[in-house]
Amino acid sequence: MSAVHTLIPHDLIGGTRCDHADPEASTGAAPEVADIFRTYGEAYRATHRLSGQQLRVMQAIATCRTAALGGHLAQCDRCGAQVMRYHSCGNRHCPKCQTLAKLRWVEARLSELLAIPYFHCVLTLPHELNPLAQGNPQVLYGLLFQSAAATLQTFGRDPKWLGGELGLTLVLHTWGQTLEHHIHVHGIVTGGALAPDGERWLAPKRRDFLFPVKGLSKVFRGKYLAGLQRAYAQGTLHLAGSTAPLAHPKAFARFIAALQQHNWVVYAKPPFASAQQVVSYLGRYTHRVAISNHRLVAVHEGQVAFRWRDSRHGNRVKVMTLKAGEFIRRFLLLCG
Numbered sequence: 373m374s375a376v377h378t379l380i381p382h383d384l385i386g387g388t389r390c391d392h393a394d395p396e397a398s399t400g401a402a403p404e405v406a407d408i409f410r411t412y413g414e415a416y417r418a419t420h421r422l423s424g425q426q427l428r429v430m431q432a433i434a435t436c437r438t439a440a441l442g443g444h445l446a447q448c449d450r451c452g453a454q455v456m457r458y459h460s461c462g463n464r465h466c467p468k469c470q471t472l473a474k475l476r477w478v479e480a481r482l483s484e485l486l487a488i489p490y491f492h493c494v495l496t497l498p499h500e501l502n503p504l505a506q507g508n509p510q511v512l513y514g515l516l517f518q519s520a521a522a523t524l525q526t527f528g529r530d531p532k533w534l535g536g537e538l539g540l541t542l543v544l545h546t547w548g549q550t551l552e553h554h555i556h557v558h559g560i561v562t563g564g565a566l567a568p569d570g571e572r573w574l575a576p577k578r579r580d581f582l583f584p585v586k587g588l589s590k591v592f593r594g595k596y597l598a599g600l601q602r603a604y605a606q607g608t609l610h611l612a613g614s615t616a617p618l619a620h621p622k623a624f625a626r627f628i629a630a631l632q633q634h635n636w637v638v639y640a641k642p643p644f645a646s647a648q649q650v651v652s653y654l655g656r657y658t659h660r661v662a663i664s665n666h667r668l669v670a671v672h673e674g675q676v677a678f679r680w681r682d683s684r685h686g687n688r689v690k691v692m693t694l695k696a697g698e699f700i701r702r703f704l705l706l707c708g
Contacts, residue, residue, distance in 0.1 A: 403671040409434040412696040426704045432463035474659035489563030489643030490650040495520045496556035496637040519596040527583040536565030536574045549680035551702035589638040662706045
């Protein structure tokens with residue numbers, strides 16, 4: 373373990389009482405994702421085939437802020453008392469390592485915003501695409517970004533709505549509250565567009581409405597399925613396991629036809645009150661991990677209990693209990 377002495381101000385190491393409590397240290401009482409990997413990870417690895425990425429995620433989270441990653445001694449500049457600060461893993465899936473990254477990202481984005489209203493749009497893929505996405509994440513996620521952006525720009529360029537070029541930022545999110553695959557993009561969209569001449573700003577007709585969600589849904593579905601059919605025709609889709617039957621053209625055609633019958637979920641929330649709210653809101657999604665430590669309720673006797681919000685029933689907070697192996701499976705499935 374590396375150990376470097378760092379002299380820091382008295383008020384940063386322990387407050388006015390100089391009790392030297394380490395603000396990064398775990399209290400030992402609250403469960404963490406790291407505890408689950410340390411306790412049940414070895415058994416899970418022995419019985420499951422994991423990708424290199426999944427193994428790296430488990431290792432990083434299990435060793436984050438422990439002696440395994442080294443650390444440094446922080447010393448109070450008033451009384452000389454010392455506390456050990458262990459290093460962070462920095463993995464983007466680690467619940468302990470995303471707060472600072474989010475703050476830096478938010479700060480960088482503030483300078484890019486305009487003094488205008490912004491809308492929050494969400495475009496979601498049907499769950500029937502989940503198995504295909506698991507075997508083809510780059511193709512399906514890339515197509516999601518392309519289709520979502522093209523859909524929003526199609527409406528923005530239509531004189532019926534705005535007649536100009538939108539500004540938008542899209543963020544991918546691949547899970548839901550219960551750690552199951554739920555693929556969607558969050559979009560922050562300008563409440564208005566730049567006119568074709570590049571000289572005028574075109575405001576929407578109503579401040580509380582941008583585009584009709586039913587129309588967005590139909591166009592989004594059409595663009596995505598057209599792209600998926602192109603990918604299939606070009607042979608860029610990997611079809612194996614549960615998706616192997618789709619290698620037959622007739623089976624794939626039936627698959628597409630069934631997806632065309634779905635009402636694809638798209639919605640747009642009213643505009644935000646300020647540019648700062650826009651960035652702060654989006655920052656929660658750019659650096660959100662599959663589950664944060666504060667949602668864990670208990671880890672005991674091979675069971676993991678955690679809180680989740682049921683959006684279908686008024687966002688009521690409920691508790692779900694999974695076997696540790698199932699919890700790890702869901703968590704790692706979302707890590708690629």
